[in-house]
Amino acid sequence: MNLDLTTEDSEFRSQVRAFLRDNLTEELADAGRLVTSVFIEPQFSLPWQKILHARGWAAPAWPVEYGGTGWTEMQRYIFASECARAGAPSLSPMGLAMVGPCIIGHGTPEQKAYYLPRILAGEDYWCQGYSEPGSGSDLASLSLRATSDGDDYILNGTKIWTTHAHHANMMFCLVRTRFDGKPQEGITFLLLDMTLPGIKVDPIITLAGEHEVNQVFFDDVRVPKSGRLGAENDGWTVAKYLLEFERGGGSSAGLEASVGRIRALATRDGLLASDPGFTSRLAAAEIGLEAIKITEQRVSSALSSGGNPGPAASMLKVQRTEMMQRIDTLGIEAGGTYAGVEQLDARQPGSNIEPVGPSDRVTLVPRYLNNRAASIYGGSNEVQRNIMAKMVLGL
Incomplete structure (x- = not known):
């Protein structure tokens, strides 16, 4: 690049x-x-x-x-x-970076005409119904049942780790429409309204003390078949397409900004700025980011020419999330004693609570804790390495 x-x-x-x-x-x-x-x-x-x-x-x-x-x-x-x-x-990446491109790639003209303008304008706020208890990285084992009934599906089951379901008015969801044969061949991809009767959202508070994820329960929820994306029982194809955008989308720009803030923290500290061990680790992170940017350029080229990210999406997912965690660790080291103080109220935007210590330390540990999940969500990094071994190395 x-x-x-x-x-x-x-x-x-x-x-x-x-x-x-x-x-x-x-x-x-x-x-x-x-x-x-x-x-x-x-x-x-x-x-x-x-x-x-x-x-x-x-x-x-x-x-x-x-x-x-x-x-x-x-x-x-x-x-x-x-x-x-x-x-x-x-x-929010759910609409603009995930289901939007999926609708562009797999939606009917009517679905594109209806959903895409609403996604752009922020009229619809989306969440992702993929993971279930016992069906995380083994997504093909999902069991949320969708029973066909005329022009509708009737949904019964649950989804978990559903980010921002408590805010969302729409969900893109994987459901089980067939229980025989290969598990991947009985999955259907649905777009559904979160205000439908029978949907219940329960909060899950994270280790960082935040309400970001939820468990969503479906009790005889009637979903119109007009919300199906792709053919019945072919949702696995649609889901894999979307996962490539989830894993390969985004940018290292945020990580670069984080490195810049950490370097500023270390410079103000004085001692860390002259610590050869710390400066070496920080420089290694910056070099790693340059490599990630090259991979991002390759994915962008594929997308701009009408392609999809392919196995490079798995590579990016591994590189970005593990780099994120390395940077978080450097941030805590640069933040010093004040980084470990729990200050949930002080780090709310617009809060009038004075932080303990410098204000640029209040997010370091919460960000570290939140991002421990980054190498798990979107398909664990172990799964991504298996994908690369199969699709790139032919193993």
Whole structure:
């Protein structure tokens, strides 16, 4: 990847910086800096999405005909980097980065016409119904039953670790429509309304003390078949397509911004900045990020030419999540004594609670704890290595 900016790229960067300066409010930037996850509360992400949508910048990776920007790969990288540096809140990936591309790739014309504008505008807020108790990385063993009844499916069962289900009005969901034959051949992909009768959402509080994930129960929930994406019993094909975007989507820009903050912390500390062990580990992380950016460029090239991420998505998923965890560990080391103080109230955007110690330490441990799950969700990294061994190495 050539990171030297052309004149046009430099002008575009100036344009993005000016946009952020004029539109990113202090409240939104504060929320972006305090986030401890890839997800941020919709009270902050949705207003920012509406601002971006008004500018036509909500979905840079989408095809232009569906509302994308038509930017080059370098422009998308510049935009993501500048947003991360400015502390802009991240947008929920469930709609824009996951089910949106899936609808583009597998939806009917009617589904595209209905759902895609609503995703862009933030009118629908999505959650993902994949994992179940006992069916995480072994997703093909899922058992949420969908019984055909005329124009509807009747759903009974449960989903777990469902991020932001307590906020979502829509879910993309894998259900079991057939119990005989190969497990993968009896799965159907559904788009459903979270306000349907019979759906119950119970909170799960994470180790970081946050309500981000949930368990969702379905009790005779009647879902119209018009919400089916792809053919009945062919949901595994759709699900794998979506998982490639989940694993391969995103950008290392946020990780780069985190490294920059850690280097600033170490510089202010003084001692760490001259510690050869710490500086060596930090430099190694920066070198690793450069390698990740090269892989991201390859995936972006595949997407821009109409392809899908393929096995490179698994490679990126492993590289990004393990790098994230390395950076989190460096952050705690750079944060020193104050990093370990539990300050749930002080790290809420807009809070008037004074933090114990410097304010830039309050998210270090919560982010570390939250991101321990990164190498598990979206398919564990062990599963990703199996995919790479099979599809790349032919083992």
